Amino acid sequence: MEIIMTGLASILFGAGIYNLLQKQLLRIVVGTVLVSHGAHLYFLTMAQLKRGAPPLVVDGVTEYADPLPQALVLTAIVIAFGVTSFLLVLAYRTYTLNKTDNMEELRGSDHE
Structure with missing residues (x-):
């Protein structure tokens, strides 16, 4: 399962x-x-995909799932959503001011 997840993460990185x-x-x-x-996805894969009981102390359970990688990725997803929304607003504002989204045109030319 880890090989499939690593391959999917690699495809996401490449794209x-x-x-x-x-x-x-x-x-x-x-x-x-x-x-x-x-x-x-890569971080969750490297944290090893374990199956186990929820991390609650119960008699008779020997293997627990580790909640730390999931909590860290959940926090990273929220931060990535904030950064994405900021970048989208920045791109929209750039387009409305300059009437282009082409990076070559936004840089300007060296002849000016």
Whole structure:
């Protein structure tokens, strides 16, 4: 199962980096989202996908699931959502002011 999850995280990283290298601002935002989701999936995979009882002390249970990686990824998802919403607002504001989302045009030319 870990091999499938690592492969899926690798696909997300690859697609995210491809989108980060594009010229359109919206594709760059999508690239950051894909890279962050790939990192979340990779972190959960490296924490070992264990099956066990909930982490409550009960007689007769010997294996518990570790809640720490899940809590860390949940926090990272909330932070990534905040960053994504900020980037989308920033991209919208840039488009309304400059009437373009092309990074080459936003940089300006060296001849000016």
